[in-house]
Amino acid sequence: xxxxxxxxxxxxxxxxxxxxxxxxxxxxxxxxxxxxxxxxxxxxxxxxxxxxxxxxxxxxxxxxxxxxxxxxxxxxxxxxxxxxxxxxxxxxxxxxxxxxxxxxxxxxxxxxxxxxxxxxxxxxxxxxxxxxxxxxxxxxxxxxxxxxxxxxxxxxxxxxxxxxxxxxxxxxxxxxxxxxxxxxxxxxxxxxxxxxxxxxxxxxxxxxxxxxxxxxxxxxxxxxxxxxxxxxxxxxxxxxxxxxxxxxxxxxxxxxxxxxxxxxxxxxxxxxxxxxxxxxxxxxxxxxxxxxxxxxxxxxxxxxxxxxxxxxxxxxxxxxxxxxxxxxxxxxxxxxxxxxxxxxxxxxxxxxxxxxxxxxxxxxxxxxxxxxxxxxxxxxxxxxxxxxxxxxxxxxxxxxxxxxxxxxxxxxxxxxxxxxxxxxxxxxxxxxxxxxxxxxxxxxxxxxxxxxxxxxxxxxxxxxxxxxxxxxxxxxxxxxxxxxxxxxxxxxxxxxxxxxxxxxxxxxxxxxxxxxxxxxxxxxxxxxxxxxxxxxxxx
Amino acid sequence: xxxxxxxxxxxxxxxxxxxxxxxxxxxxxxxxxxxxxxxxxxxxxxxxxxxxxxxxxxxxxxxxxxxxxxxxxxxxxxxxxxxxxxxxxxxxxxxxxxxxxxxxxxxxxxxxxxxxxxxxxxxxxxxxxxxxxxxxxxxxxxxxxxxxxxxxxxxxxxxxxxxxxxxxxxxxxxxxxxxxxxxxxxxxxxxxxxxxxxxxxxxxxxxxxxxxxxxxxxxxxxxxxxxxxxxxxxxxxxxxxxxxxxxxxxxxxxxxxxxxxxxxxxxxxxxxxxxxxxxxxxxxxxxxxxxxxxxxxxxxxxxxxxxxxxxxxxxxxxxxxxxxxxxxxxxxxxxxxxxxxxxxxxxxxxxxxxxxxxxxxxxxxxxxxxxxxxxxxxxxxxxxxxxxxxxxxxxxxxxxxxxxxxxxxxxxxx
Numbered sequence: 001x002x003x004x005x006x007x008x009x010x011x012x013x014x015x016x017x018x019x020x021x022x023x024x025x026x027x028x029x030x031x032x033x034x035x036x037x038x039x040x041x042x043x044x045x046x047x048x049x050x051x052x053x054x055x056x057x058x059x060x061x062x063x064x065x066x067x068x069x070x071x072x073x074x075x076x077x078x079x080x081x082x083x084x085x086x087x088x089x090x091x092x093x094x095x096x097x098x099x100x101x102x103x104x105x106x107x108x109x110x111x112x113x114x115x116x117x118x119x120x121x122x123x124x125x126x127x128x129x130x131x132x133x134x135x136x137x138x139x140x141x142x143x144x145x146x147x148x149x150x151x152x153x154x155x156x157x158x159x160x161x162x163x164x165x166x167x168x169x170x171x172x173x174x175x176x177x178x179x180x181x182x183x184x185x186x187x188x189x190x191x192x193x194x195x196x197x198x199x200x201x202x203x204x205x206x207x208x209x210x211x212x213x214x215x216x217x218x219x220x221x222x223x224x225x226x227x228x229x230x231x232x233x234x235x236x237x238x239x240x241x242x243x244x245x246x247x248x249x250x251x252x253x254x255x256x257x258x259x260x261x262x263x264x265x266x267x268x269x270x271x272x273x274x275x276x277x278x279x280x281x282x283x284x285x286x287x288x289x290x291x292x293x294x295x296x297x298x299x300x301x302x303x304x305x306x307x308x309x310x311x312x313x314x315x316x317x318x319x320x321x322x323x324x325x326x327x328x329x330x331x332x333x334x335x336x337x338x339x340x341x342x343x344x345x346x347x348x349x350x351x352x353x354x355x356x357x358x359x360x361x362x363x364x365x366x367x368x369x370x371x372x373x374x375x376x377x378x379x380x381x382x383x384x385x386x387x388x389x390x391x392x393x394x395x396x397x398x399x400x401x402x403x404x405x406x407x408x409x410x411x412x413x414x415x416x417x418x419x420x421x422x423x424x425x426x427x428x429x430x431x432x433x434x435x436x437x438x439x440x441x442x443x444x445x446x447x448x449x450x451x452x453x454x455x456x457x458x459x460x461x462x463x464x465x466x467x468x469x470x471x472x473x474x475x476x477x478x479x480x481x482x483x484x485x486x487x488x489x490x491x492x493x494x495x496x497x498x499x500x501x502x503x504x505x506x507x508x509x510x511x512x513x514x515x516x517x518x519x520x521x522x523x524x525x526x527x528x529x530x531x532x533x534x535x536x537x538x539x
Numbered sequence: 540x541x542x543x544x545x546x547x548x549x550x551x552x553x554x555x556x557x558x559x560x561x562x563x564x565x566x567x568x569x570x571x572x573x574x575x576x577x578x579x580x581x582x583x584x585x586x587x588x589x590x591x592x593x594x595x596x597x598x599x600x601x602x603x604x605x606x607x608x609x610x611x612x613x614x615x616x617x618x619x620x621x622x623x624x625x626x627x628x629x630x631x632x633x634x635x636x637x638x639x640x641x642x643x644x645x646x647x648x649x650x651x652x653x654x655x656x657x658x659x660x661x662x663x664x665x666x667x668x669x670x671x672x673x674x675x676x677x678x679x680x681x682x683x684x685x686x687x688x689x690x691x692x693x694x695x696x697x698x699x700x701x702x703x704x705x706x707x708x709x710x711x712x713x714x715x716x717x718x719x720x721x722x723x724x725x726x727x728x729x730x731x732x733x734x735x736x737x738x739x740x741x742x743x744x745x746x747x748x749x750x751x752x753x754x755x756x757x758x759x760x761x762x763x764x765x766x767x768x769x770x771x772x773x774x775x776x777x778x779x780x781x782x783x784x785x786x787x788x789x790x791x792x793x794x795x796x797x798x799x800x801x802x803x804x805x806x807x808x809x810x811x812x813x814x815x816x817x818x819x820x821x822x823x824x825x826x827x828x829x830x831x832x833x834x835x836x837x838x839x840x841x842x843x844x845x846x847x848x849x850x851x852x853x854x855x856x857x858x859x860x861x862x863x864x865x866x867x868x869x870x871x872x873x874x875x876x877x878x879x880x881x882x883x884x885x886x887x888x889x890x891x892x893x894x895x896x897x898x899x900x901x902x903x904x905x906x907x908x909x910x911x912x913x914x915x916x917x918x919x920x921x922x923x924x925x926x927x928x929x930x931x932x933x934x935x936x937x938x939x940x941x942x943x944x945x946x947x948x949x950x951x952x953x
Contacts, residue, residue: 092551092552092553093551093552093553093556094552094553094555094556094559095559097562099562101562101565102589103565103566103567103586103588103589104561104562104565104589106589106681107558107561107567107589108561108562111555111558111559111561112555114683114699115683115684115687116684117683118681118682118683118684118699119683119684121680121681121810121811122684122810125810125811125812125813128813129813129815132813165815166815167815169657170815189684343552343556345559345560345562347563348562349562
């Protein structure tokens with residue numbers, strides 16, 4: 001029977017990135033995916049005729065350009081298109097826009113506060129400084145501070161030097177940034193509610209924390225450190241929906257000789273004498289591999305796919321306690337015409353960007369209060385985009401696909417599982433919020449897909465539907481992600497690696513975990529990594 | 540939660556909603572735009588602080604000579620302006636800026652700079668004392684949060700007035716003649732850095748004998764709605780004195796000859812410096828002369844004085860005279876042709892000095908105690924090939940030119 005050089009469990013973007021790099025290093029790699037399609041949480045699916053849905057992730061910025069180049073993704077059809085900022089609607093019939101043009105942005109803020117308008121530069125300077133500190137860490141394996149290996153010591157010294165290279169003031173800011181709440185952070189720069197809400201939203205997306213919870217400032221940074229073609233902090237739409245990212249990866253993988261098996265759900269990992277040597281599919285079929293890489297999150301991997309007895313007790317305990325809480329849902333809508341928002345001028349570029357209805361940090365925090373009480377937010381926070389305003393490939397002319405990312409949605413409702421009625425109630429909270437600002441909105445709806453943590457976990461396999469495969473709080477970052485001592489993509493089981501967003505540097509459609517894991521695997525195999533570009537310079 | 544659409548008819552919206560449409564005009568027109576557009580034969584624009592501004596209007600070289608032989612009108616409306624007013628206005632300005640504002644009498648202007656608490660320069664600019672309790676601060680970058688935060692404990696108000704106030708620089712040997720013939724009686728009495736208000740139509744125009752050219756010249760500030768009539772008043776009588784409108788390229792040559800620096804061109808302002816080593820103390824960009832150690836406490840005082848005492852200044856800004864006639868813009872400066880010691884931030888062939896001049900930032904001790912054997916490496920693109928020149932550079936005092944007419948009293952009445 002065939003033994004693969006490597007088996008990758010899960011055809012999400014990180015699994016595919018990992019598989020591509022391994023295959024290109026000369027390994028014979030198999031990707032197994034439980035769904036009939038690949039993509040994980042980066043998919044484009046035609047859920048109703050004529051409409052392509054980015055039904056999980058919906059915008060792109062973090063995906064590393066080094067990976068796009070190495071794996072020739074443009075050749076396989078990947079294009080990312082930048083969009084104009086977006087808007088936060090205010091309850092008094094106005095809105096606050098984000099414009100790409102620096103002076104238009106300032107004038108827009110000046111409509112609300114002359115002071116805040118001019119505070120943006122120092123805010124942007126400080127956030128940029130922090131992004132520049134983190135960016136070089138993304139495409140590197142985090143050092144193990146307890147190890148005495150020269151490589152770890154070298155990497156620790158690199159971190160230390162980078163940290164020491166900051167001025168005293170920046171050093172203090174860095175520590176504050178990694179630990180403080182986004183609300184406290186913004187209070188140091190701005191005084192206007194809607195302006196703070198406009199920035200705070202990046203601190204809570206995907207996180208089971210409120211804007212007043214410590215640790216959310218870092219989450220904002222995580223959303224800022226991406227780029228679209230060198231424009232750091234910019235976000236864009238993948239042409240053809242987010243599935244275009246994973247389609248390009250899958251095509252690149254196959255073109256280099258890789259094999260993908262869909263509808264092949266893994267039941268468990270075969271472990272023999274403490275070493276992984278294959279997988280058993282749900283069908284009972286055994287597939288053998290010299291090593292196994294899991295794109296699934298750390299809980300799914302070690303609590304469902306590996307027998308407990310194979311794992312050290314402390315490791316298991318830490319995996320169980322790893323925070324990977326469901327906090328969000330998704331409402332994906334097909335529209336037979338462009339919705340109108342009377343607050344926005346008809347020619348506003350904000351229609352092409354991300355739109356929001358939560359105009360104060362306090363409303364955001366109240367929405368989080370509902371989550372703590374085990375309810376979906378009565379007044380939810382929405383990150384709403386209409387990618388078809390820029391992407392003609394997802395719907396017929398004049399028709400539109402709208403993606404609404406929704407917070408907060410608890411993993412369980414009042415301690416019990418979600419029901420269909422709950423899901424409908426959750427959807428109604430979203431639709432009624434939009435309709436409040438967009439008359440006639442309901443009449444434009446052709447089809448709607450509602451995804452609570454229940455649906456996301458069932459289909460995509462993300463535990464509790466957590467989009468980052470684990471929260472991006474300081475206790476779960478760098479050499480503590482996912483578990484201290486196992487932050488270098490290896491696990492207590494020999495030959496079993498992790499490559500998902502549960503690992504450093506975390507979630508978002510970034511590809512860095514898959515890339516870094518491949519580098520570690522190839523190191524263990526004493527294979528070359530010449531096909532992996534060095535991380536782009538941050539100068 | 541309301542189940543019906545929110546009322547959004549125009550009458551219920553807040554007043555700020557009326558300003559939404561600004562996104563359609565990404566480059567704000569200056570209050571003088573109609574006159575400038577009419578003269579813009581080259582259609583050669585750039586963006587200055589969010590405004591549409593001309594690099595040239597008809598011929599950048601001839602525009603330069605207008606500054607030096609006639610009267611050149613340059614629109615300075617885009618300059619950022621703050622109104623500072625109140626009983627403690629003097630004490631506030633003294634606290635924020637480097638020079639001693641108690642020595643700045645009403646009706647005077649001084650060139651100054653201000654720093655953050657770490658002594659790093661936030662900007663340089665001009666402070667106009669219009670009245671005992673009324674100042675105007677003009678600068679390149681925006682500082683409202685800094686200024687407002689600094690008002691704590693002072694009886695003073697700070698207001699941004701960039702769009703409300705138009706500015707026009709009238710520079711050159713015949714500038715006084717233009718103003719005189721335009722009927723600004725007594726304007727000839729203004730000495731360098733003097734300031735006075737003159738009636739113009741329904742309001743007043745503040746005229747100061749200041750400028751950015753090292754020449755005889757004046758700056759006029761007027762409420763935006765009176766800007767066009769002021770322009771017409773000057774241009775009507777100015778025809779006989781050779782008045783012409785100019786763009787920034789011409790002005791930039793004149794300012795380099797005058798040895799003046801531009802924020803975020805010759806140094807990086809503290810609120811924009813992303814890289815920590817780009818921050819500058821006043822002494823590191825040639826503004827040490829402004830620092831008044833004797834006056835009451837001001838922002839950055841402790842660090843600046845400590846750096847002086849410890850001799851820990853890392854940089855120095857110098858004027859260079861370079862062999863030959865090829866401008867050394869953005870050239871690297873070397874010591875002994877080998878060691879990289881700095882960068883040229885601005886350079887031209889000076890028509891007035893007939894010398895190849897430059898402003899450069901060097902890492903101390905170069906430019907400070909080590910001043911010999913300096914070189915610049917010029918890469919001159921000529922027909923798709925870099926001609927590389929290594930030219931000797933000598934440190935010379937700024938300004939590179941000194942024109943007597945700039946300060947002569949009474950000013951030349953040509």
